[in-house]
Amino acid sequence: MDVVFVGAGPANLAAALHLKNEIKKHDELVDRGIKHTKKIGDLEIAIVEKGSFIGAHILSGAVMDPLALRELMPDFLDQGCPVDTVVTEDAAWYLTSTKKFTAPITPPPLRNKGKYIISLSKVCEWLGEKCEEAGINIFPEFPAAEVLYDDRDAVIGVRTGDKGIDKDGKKKANYEPGVDLLAKVTVLGEGSRGSLAKQLIARLGLDHGKDHQAYSLGVKELWEVSAGNFAEGMVVHTLGFPSDTQTYGGGWIYGMKNNVVSIGYVTGLDYVDPLIDPHAEFQRFKTHPEIAKILARGKMIKYGAKTINTGGYYTMPRLYADGVLLVGDSASMLNGQRIKGIHTAMKSGMLAAETIVGAFEHEDFSVRTLKHFEEKVNMSWIYDELYPVRNFHAAFQKGRWSALINTGLQFLTRGLAWGFMPKEHHVPGYERMQQLNGDRPRGGLGPSDHLATDRYQRVPFDKEITFDKVTDVFYGAVAHDEDQPSHLHVLDTEICATRCAEEYGNPCQRFCPAAVYEMEENSATGRRELKVNFSNCVHCKTCDIADPYQIINWVTPEGGGGPNYKGM
Ligand code: SF4
Numbered sequence: 001m002d003v004v005f006v007g008a009g010p011a012n013l014a015a016a017l018h019l020k021n022e023i024k025k026h027d028e029l030v031d032r033g034i035k036h037t038k039k040i041g042d043l044e045i046a047i048v049e050k051g052s053f054i055g056a057h058i059l060s061g062a063v064m065d066p067l068a069l070r071e072l073m074p075d076f077l078d079q080g081c082p083v084d085t086v087v088t089e090d091a092a093w094y095l096t097s098t099k100k101f102t103a104p105i106t107p108p109p110l111r112n113k114g115k116y117i118i119s120l121s122k123v124c125e126w127l128g129e130k131c132e133e134a135g136i137n138i139f140p141e142f143p144a145a146e147v148l149y150d151d152r153d154a155v156i157g158v159r160t161g162d163k164g165i166d167k168d169g170k171k172k173a174n175y176e177p178g179v180d181l182l183a184k185v186t187v188l189g190e191g192s193r194g195s196l197a198k199q200l201i202a203r204l205g206l207d208h209g210k211d212h213q214a215y216s217l218g219v220k221e222l223w224e225v226s227a228g229n230f231a232e233g234m235v236v237h238t239l240g241f242p243s244d245t246q247t248y249g250g251g252w253i254y255g256m257k258n259n260v261v262s263i264g265y266v267t268g269l270d271y272v273d274p275l276i277d278p279h280a281e282f283q284r285f286k287t288h289p290e291i292a293k294i295l296a297r298g299k300m301i302k303y304g305a306k307t308i309n310t311g312g313y314y315t316m317p318r319l320y321a322d323g324v325l326l327v328g329d330s331a332s333m334l335n336g337q338r339i340k341g342i343h344t345a346m347k348s349g350m351l352a353a354e355t356i357v358g359a360f361e362h363e364d365f366s367v368r369t370l371k372h373f374e375e376k377v378n379m380s381w382i383y384d385e386l387y388p389v390r391n392f393h394a395a396f397q398k399g400r401w402s403a404l405i406n407t408g409l410q411f412l413t414r415g416l417a418w419g420f421m422p423k424e425h426h427v428p429g430y431e432r433m434q435q436l437n438g439d440r441p442r443g444g445l446g447p448s449d450h451l452a453t454d455r456y457q458r459v460p461f462d463k464e465i466t467f468d469k470v471t472d473v474f475y476g477a478v479a480h481d482e483d484q485p486s487h488l489h490v491l492d493t494e495i496c497a498t499r500c501a502e503e504y505g506n507p508c509q510r511f512c513p514a515a516v517y518e519m520e521e522n523s524a525t526g527r528r529e530l531k532v533n534f535s536n537c538v539h540c541k542t543c544d545i546a547d548p549y550q551i552i553n554w555v556t557p558e559g560g561g562g563p564n565y566k567g568m
Contacts, residue, residue: 001044001137003356004183006144006158006196008049009058010120010342011328012189013127014072015349016045020134021072022357040360045136046181047128048160050143050539052560054128055121057539059220059304059565060342061252061262062120063087063112063235067381068346073130082126083116084256088233093290095241095251100290108411109337109389112235117254117262120342121565143556147196147324148180153204154322154366157182158196161556166483184365185356189327189349192307193541195555197330206317206326212428213332214311214393215545216248219282219513220264221467221475222568225298230255237339242284245400247271248310248393251285252339253294260301261294266339268310268396269511269546270429274436277510278542279305280459283466287459295465303467303475304568305513305540310336313390319377320370325352333382337389337407344382351376388415397432433548435503469515473536478514480561486534487557488516488543495549496530504548506530511546514538538563 003019005012023043029035051057064083069076077083090112092103132138145161157180164175188197192215201207234255243249248268255261265282286295309315309332316332319325327333327348334341355373359365377383388410394417395406410416461468467475480487490496500506501519508517514536519528539562544554 001046001157001181001183002360003043003045003185003187004157004181005045005047005187005189007188007190007194007330008047008051008054008124008128008138008140009189009191009328009345010124010127011330011333011345011349012047012187013054013124013131013349014068014346015187015189015327015353016047016131016136017127017134018072018350019043019045019353019356020136022353023360026357026361037361040357042135043360046183047131047136047138048142048144048158048181049138049140050556050559051140051562052564053125053140053566054138055125055566056140056564057562058121058124059218059306059563059568060120061218061220061254061264061339062118062342063254063340064116064118064120064123065340065343066116068343068350072346072350079130080126082122083118085117085233087112087115087117087235089113089231090235090237093236093238095238095288095290097241098289100288110237117233117235117256119567121568125566141559143559144181144196145178145556147186147200148182152322155186155200155324157186161559163558165485165558167485169485172483184323185359185370186324187327187349187352188324188330189345190330192309192329193545193554194330197326198544200321200324200326201317204321206321208318210317211311211314211394212426213309213315214429215269215307216266216310217269217278217305217307217511217513217540217542218264218266219279219305220262220303220568221300221472222302223261223263223295223298223300225259225261225294226296227259229259229296229298230261230294232257232259238285239400241288242281243267243400244273247273247276248396249281251291253291261298263291263295266308268429269307269542270397270432272432272434274433274504274507274548275510279469279472279513280510283459283461286465292465300467300475302565302568303472304563304565305476305538305542307541307545308341309334310393312336312393313386314394319374320367322366322370325355325370325373327352333386335385335389337392344385347380347382348377351380351382390415391417430546430548430550433504433507433546436505437503469513470536473514473538476514476538477564478536478538478562479564480535480537480557482535484558484561486532487555488532488534488537489553489555490530490532491551491553492549493530495551497527500549501528508543508547508552511542513540513542517543
């Protein structure tokens with residue numbers, strides 16, 4: 001291959017399509033004698049994707065700002081882009097445990113009128129078709145398992161995972177070894193906490209001098225609600241209940257066509273209280289009288305969960321190295337204040353494509369040429385949008401009230417950090433988690449008064465409004481062949497049974513939104529030990545991010561396994 005894109009999300013799909021268009025433009029200019037350089041011609045371009053089809057693992061709220069898509073394809077609506085609904089009304093609600101207060105003026109970052117409510121999975125499926133029509137090779141069910149380097153540490157491609165290995169590591173009848181896809185440029189657009197991006201960033205120190213990334217977990221359901229319960233085109237964002245004031249979090253409700261509602265809740269994975277369960281927070285959110293009213297007599301139809309990068313501009317890793325570029329959520333392109341990242345992801349992909357054209361023009365795939373990608377990002381509207389909100393998430397490290405004051409001040413000063421708030425993410429989120437014995441987390445606020453309560457365990461799952469994790473996983477249509485090695489590598493299970501049980505009460509049982517981790521009594525020893533139900537995994541990556549000992553390593557399972565988010 002000439003170029004390999006890892007992950008078929010909005011960033012890489014836009015990148016691949018734009019690359020085709022830009023090469024065509026470039027070659028036409030050379031033909032017409034306007035550009036005095038060599039033609040690039042047909043490149044072999046591949047997109048590898050771990051899901052069983054394009055869109056299978058794509059999950060977002062989502063309200064899309066069409067800015068980048070319009071640049072990529074000005075007639076995207078005429079070309080059949082499956083937008084669901086145009087936003088006609090938006091509101092910001094502050095929730096107490098029983099009441100709702102509507103902000104008299106919707107804060108500007110949350111104004112969405114004229115933008116599109118979409119299923120990002122559907123939009124990616126459609127973009128995938130456009131890529132195939134343009135002659136781009138798409139390989140679903142091909143998880144990239146490893147980055148390949150030459151002897152100077154330049155990236156030369158990726159190795160895909162083996163197929164047909166049983167749970168004991170032996171080859172099955174359908175065994176197929178992974179393949180080495182060599183490329184002049186590799187683009188990693190794997191989404192939040194990509195497993196290859198994680199390897200690459202650590203190996204080449206691409207996060208050196210940057211803030212620690214901050215992550216949040218979004219848990220989402222699609223509902224069919226009774227006619228008249230929630231207007232099509234209505235977009236609501238909420239703050240307050242059920243989060244405590246130290247925890248970053250908020251909810252959304254988007255009205256789609258045919259009385260379908262997208263509803264979800266985001267919890268920051270830098271929470272202090274180890275008893276927090278983001279899935280349970282979402283279930284509690286739905287029990288609020290104003291939310292339950294919307295869902296009454298409705299039917300839940302789909303479920304999913306995914307992490308997002310909420311750290312912002314200061315947490316962006318170096319976006320290039322020899323032979324490789326990072327785009328989309330893998331490159332921390334999300335605007336946390338607007339809760340939007342599809343447009344910035346797509347634009348980053350398009351700028352990567354323009355950089356790659358330059359690399360082929362000069363036949364130089366080293367940092368000398370690829371560094372222009374970061375310059376292009378900083379010269380584009382991505383910078384104009386992300387730089388003024390560079391301190392947005394960091395402001396929440398001192399709790400909700402100081403964050404709200406700070407956010408207001410930042411809005412007036414184009415993002416200046418104020419003396420009474422932390423300017424940066426000094427520690428990774430998992431280090432803020434407080435031990436059950438009350439020790440202060442290194443970067444946290446320290447002792448929270450609700451610690452050691454069991455309120456998170458006491459969410460009533462009535463199977464009408466609220467659902468337990470196993471039921472929800474069923475609605476995520478999750479499937480993995482169980483006769484394969486677990487893709488969740490717990491590097492030291494002894495810690496789980498001893499230190500973690502005592503210090504944090506095994507938070508993996510709570511932060512995983514798919515009931516993958518369970519502490520179970522070993523009948524022989526009487527000890528509670530870790531059981532990993534890996535086949536439930538929805539690939540959200542929370543465990544890789546939030547584990548306080550950092551002993552969980554998420555690697556790609558056999559191709560095609562995971563959730564099915566078609567239409568989500
Ligand atoms: Fe998410 Fe990890 Fe649970 Fe899988 S096992 S659903 S990646 S937290």
